[in-house]
Amino acid sequence: MTSRPSPHQTARIETETVGLSLAHDSAMLHVQGSAVYIDDIREPEGTLHVAPGYAPDAACGRILSLSLDAVRAVPGVLAVLTARDIPGVNDCSPSIGDDPVLADDRIAFHGQVVFAVVAETREVARQAARLGKVEIAAETPAVTVEDALARRTIDVLPDYAFKRGNVTKALRASQTRIEDSFHIGGQEHFYLEGQAALAVPDERGGVTVYSSTQHPTEVQHCLAKMLAVPDAAVTCECRRMGGGFGGKESQAAQWAALAALAARITGRPAKCRLDRDDDMVMTGKRHDFRVDYAAGCDETGRLAAVDVTFLSRCGYSADLSQGVNDRTMFHADNAYFYPQLHIQSRRLRTNTVSNTAFRGFGGPQGMLFAERMMEAIAVRLNLDPLDVRKRNLYETGRDVTPYGMKVTDNIALAMIEELEASSDYRRRRDQIARFNAGSRFIKKGIALTPVKFGISFTLTQMNQAGALVHVYTDGSVHLNHGGTEMGQGLYVKVAQVVAEEFGIDIDMVRITATTTGKVPNTSPTAASSGSDLNGMAARNAGMVIKNRLIEFAVKEWKVARSAIRFERGQVIIGNHAIAFGDLAKKAHQARISLSSTGFYATPDLVWDRDKAKGRPFYYFAYGAACSEVTIDTLTGEMTVDRVDILHDVGRSLNPAIDIGQIEGGFIQGMGWLTMEELVFDDRGRLRTHAPSTYKIPCASDVPADFRVKLFESAGNPADTIYRSKAVGEPPLMLAISVWCAVLNAVGSIRPGKMPPLEAPATPEAILTAVKAMQT
Template identity: 60%
Template structure:
């Protein structure tokens, strides 16, 4: 049987996999699906066959109402009047709800209380929900909503960076207070530096473009309680916000989901809006309710990656070593706070990337715009911060005439055993392996020879120009909001030896569930087929954190391990007493337990323990140790450890059209001791491709009235299979091992690979420089669309 295929039962008459792998005493076969094994995603077979059940695949209960959220048509306006009488009278309409109908708080925000479910008095972006229509069909709800008569008084709207800065001057403040991190005396370093440079880069936003859009289904229960199925990365937050909206305790709301069709951060804070609307309809009518967005509405109504403008000033020497750098980061937050404070902080935390800055000042302003509130996205601000320093590295290389890789290597934090560097927020970097990874990748990618080949190609090719770049990644792992670094799990062992696993993490395709199941299988030394993965629900594990910040396996894996070890200890205690054997002579092996000189099947020992009234169920809990951050002093240790990697990208551009092709990528990434190399390799590849899309083709564009014009696949381009390079070489660093005490010494892999794609952006810069015969450094913002690449080519040629 193919070891990568997951199958519950063979043809009629054949035993189950669990039965085949139960094992017999004396059988020394290792367990199937323990940690560090390549094991298929638990839903992989279901994904490709279409049998995986998502929220919208669950059959609607009889009488289910369809909910439509009517959007604002103005970016910034006062609502003078809103006549909904015709909406209420429309065919098929059962209920129309506004802010006045909310029994609790009209808010679904994650932190600051500034995200109304329905607009009250003012609207602040095109697409902001005004009211909800619940009807027998979604078509009836949409038709009815168009009958509303809204009287707006338009107000000035700030859309882009310059308008946002002007708006901040007019109102006398930014959306959120600014923040500054300092290391050393930057002014002195810049003044004494032998060479200085300054510049600016703007980095665009990005739509999450998950395959499954936002959706929530609510079922009314007795006593005013409600059950919600929500496609969310943060069930506990949805639970809390729905309860807050209804004016009931959290225990009156249960939120559940089995899987999402993608999340990437877009289902962290955003789903609470749609769950709240569905729950309100369900409670008001006593009927089930579904709120499901189509693609256009989803893109218009939900937050994006934050756009960032970065101004830099840097001093360096002839060898390209930085002596001091100042970054001014301007972050477009949208109309409300959402998670922008932590996201903007993370952009600051990663402004150094893998480089020892010596003297640095990083200043961040968080600007309000009259656009949808930007939110979490893979990397959580870190990618934007890294683009700034990598742009600076390319600029320094251009100014000194050095190879960009040599400039990068000259500025890296010292490796393990060297003198630790200190980040701009005062954390020592003691685990850096960036230098080692770069050295290995430099050889394996044949960087030096290819650099010479690229130069030779560019000399003889007047139209097509190639570029090559190798860039590192250092990414901090932990929620920078310290209290979020906790997780719970629930493990049941049934009397037949099968195991039920539940934890607070959510599965969005990244393979978290199978990794945690592997941890439990490893602890009990049983085949993974004996571990049942169950839906995430607030009814089993309470007060969970979002599955975000690359922490899913770290947190939930440790919590599940703790629960399994509690049960395992009880089994050992029972066996020691029952068989009069010292505890250290009781060893769990493949699907069996050795008790002194005797062996038993795992299931047999469990059955005995049940008859002896031993508890076979346990919760587990984990809190990340030794992390803290003091905002007043802008210092601390916000990360438990760093993940590292490097990528080498080669591109070719057409200087007549600006079109380009990513032709080859070499990646070497550190995942510590991988829990599942197959899953990790998939995350590395997917992260790179998504990052490549962000930096090169995924362009968000609003018109001057604040209307998002790129709101569908016809106008918003994401990477396809054709954009993946034909030559893509990905490897996990075989020397990787986490020095921090994480689950089996693994490292997070969800977000760090995303930033490997900065190498492709730097390679495009390199190719544009070649188009100008090396005489000018280009102005090239992200996304580097063909139009922007063409403008950059024309500019460097004009300046040459």
């Protein structure tokens, strides 16, 4: 059951279009199957197909020989690409330049691309790629965090830490001290549309590439330096993605590069679309961690000190690991105040695919630590975990984060108490305790956990966006901006903003594909910032045109500016009304420009990484979830019986879209923490590389009783887009309540003992924890 906003809730925002629960702009196309994704684009005549080739058995080692004669001999194969064919820089890294498009002298992980086959058909290219022979001087790979620690190899990136006070002394003086270590698993993005790109060469050595990417500008930069051409010679376009979740922020560049290189070598259009197995083997995942920590608290569970080390498996290269691991540290407090602290991160190099961005960008791992620590304190002191949580929340006088930012908009306690009452948490917890006391094999658990998530890119320069708006003489509007649509509803939200600005129906706003040819130098659509940044940029562009129209109307009708308003497709000018399209036509005849760019940069962001101080986030998004589960201690099976969610989206731009994001984010988070398990063997090969071996949530896993409500919020400051709040990533962390509820259920077997439950809480993990509790 989902609680939908009532009409009076959406109407309370004094706007005509913003705040309405409008359908996703592509909803009809989605259900009809006519929405065009990269592989649906009509292929230009002569389009070739590219398939990657790699060493099927090796994980790491120096390349001794590369035999491709058999590949070239296959009928239909036009070219076989290697690193020597790259005219520019052989790199597709988003950061420090350590990700080759095609491996040259050595292989660093199983599945690393060594060559690429270009053929008349995709089937021929894929079959031919299997005939390549790559001889390797094989080395023993470092696969796990423990392998990396034992090897003492150079980490992918330097260690980093936040510090406050004397943690060692505070821990020693604490009435209760807890020490613990546990693992947090990674996660496959499993977007419905895999990695895909279509490259079309132009007459002057440039290329237009259609890429399923969250970051068209990153793809543009990568292709330009690889082809040794100016950025302006490369155009990257993306109308929509069939899911991204961070997996197409940096990872899309390599496949676009292979397609572009094939187009350059052959002079013909070329497409690269990965098979699902190859996609899972060759692309990065959510970072997995080992977390070692100690905490000290008083007899009520209130913390005195926290000392935690996050040991992160980054993979073979840096990719986006600096930002991801930094954000793990930023969110290691979740909604709690740590008086004295030491939060450290190790970024470890392993011979596995380089891990990358994933919804939450490291934040979920930090929050899971915080919530496990709250559970451990409650178990040790025989307290209700919710009481421990409430005693440690940020409050006046205890409101400075580990990185020196003051929490001024804290509403966590109000949300928790509202959800505590509406979910009937206390009564249900008592009922569950009685049930468990009388049930030998079936156990229940319940947990209520908060979310406090910082909104903004922590790399300050990325907090900017551009937009392009045209008004035509019939009153219709062309809208383009730097944000990408991956199913999350960004396009319709920004279109609502533009329609609101001109007082027109949203059907008059034409949403066009994101392209570097219209809006340059864009940031990725990530960090939950898509609506915040692009909505403001589009609004600013619309305001420029609107002001020109107002100035024209003032002169034409001899009225004051205050007498002019735009509403319901009309422009009211004093006592006169004119259709918006008619005003646009008159303005055009008067030679008034009806086109403008818009720009927005998030204000007041200051972050000094070296000093670990500043304001990296413009605001925080909040939420709370109460989850109830049932486990079978004989099989390890688990079901989620009921979920209650209260989430703060500020003043929603589109409540229906926001609720969909909350529901989807929660289920994806639930999958990460209960069933999605990445398994690498000791040779560094991913064994869970297909739907047959990697389980994601399906319809039957959605709680039968699923209650979602938007928190009645005053919203953000006035200088945000209609005082709305980001909703892309924060809901994923609501699912931590499910993992904590499983922990609670296992803990009922032996009260007073902390269950050694790992994440994800798969049936095997639950059985392991159950067995430990019984011995």
